Amino acid sequence: MSAVNEKKVAALEAVKYIKSGMTVGLGTGSTAFFMIEAIGEMVQKGLKLTAVATSDETEKLAKKLGIQVITLAEAKRLDVTIDGADEVDEDFQLIKGGGGALLREKIVAHNSDMNIIIADSSKSVAKLGKFKLPIETIPFATQLIIKELEGMKLAPVQRMRGTDDYKTDENNDIIDIDIWDTDIKLTDLEQLLKTIPGIVETGLFLTTTDLVIIGKGEEAVIKKR
Numbered sequence: 450m451s452a453v454n455e456k457k458v459a460a461l462e463a464v465k466y467i468k469s470g471m472t473v474g475l476g477t478g479s480t481a482f483f484m485i486e487a488i489g490e491m492v493q494k495g496l497k498l499t500a501v502a503t504s505d506e507t508e509k510l511a512k513k514l515g516i517q518v519i520t521l522a523e524a525k526r527l528d529v530t531i532d533g534a535d536e537v538d539e540d541f542q543l544i545k546g547g548g549g550a551l552l553r554e555k556i557v558a559h560n561s562d563m564n565i566i567i568a569d570s571s572k573s574v575a576k577l578g579k580f581k582l583p584i585e586t587i588p589f590a591t592q593l594i595i596k597e598l599e600g601m602k603l604a605p606v607q608r609m610r611g612t613d614d615y616k617t618d619e620n621n622d623i624i625d626i627d628i629w630d631t632d633i634k635l636t637d638l639e640q641l642l643k644t645i646p647g648i649v650e651t652g653l654f655l656t657t658t659d660l661v662i663i664g665k666g667e668e669a670v671i672k673k674r
């Protein structure tokens with residue numbers, strides 16, 4: 450079965466956790482797309498919910514499908530957030546940010562009572578780091594941060610869109626780094642990166658995930674923390 454179908458299988462399983470009256474965090478990316486589409490259908494059939502979007506793209510899609518989108522401040526707290534991931538390991542640790550929405554995604558995850566990650570089977574890994582870890586930086590500091598990360602042997606590469614710097618919804622930059630060979634523990638690496646002024650957020654989501662739903666063939670494999 451194709452990755453696209455596995456994404457859909459995982460998404461359709463995840464929306465079963467949504468109940469009427471909930472405030473739901475909507476993730477970003479091609480897997481989250483199927484979840485948002487399914488929630489749109491549920492809303493059209495009469496389900497009442499409010500949603501907080503993790504990116505401008507998600508907000509646009511949700512509104513188009515008739516989902517009521519509110520701000521995080523209005524929501525105060527979310528019942529459940531469903532989002533994709535670039536990699537997920539056996540300890541519920543993730544790399545996210547391939548789609549560049551890591552900052553809002555991490556804020557929304559932090560403010561959710563339950564976080565469900567949906568992914569196709571290729572995202573399930575024994576060890577994080579084949580996927581380059583995205584970090585979001587303030588443009589004022591980006592070039593100096595790149596130099597610092599080079600010194601840490603993390604092979605930083607600034608993300609581009611064509612010939613322009615890639616920009617996040619917050620108008621920040623993304624630097625993708627290679628953590629595969631680092632012997633620094635992930636929790637320490639996360640802390641270390643956050644001590645560098647100008648790094649706003651990293652794509653390491655180490656503690657927020659409660660449930661992982663992997664589409665494997667026609668089946669949804671559910672893993673609970």
Ligand SMILES: O=C(CO)[C@H](O)[C@H](O)COP(=O)(O)O
Pocket residue numbers: 476477478479480481532533534535544545546547548549550551554
């Ligand atoms: O973190 C993300 C966006 O910032 C996405 O969840 C991640 O990139 C996975 O995307 P996709 O479902 O398209 O593979």
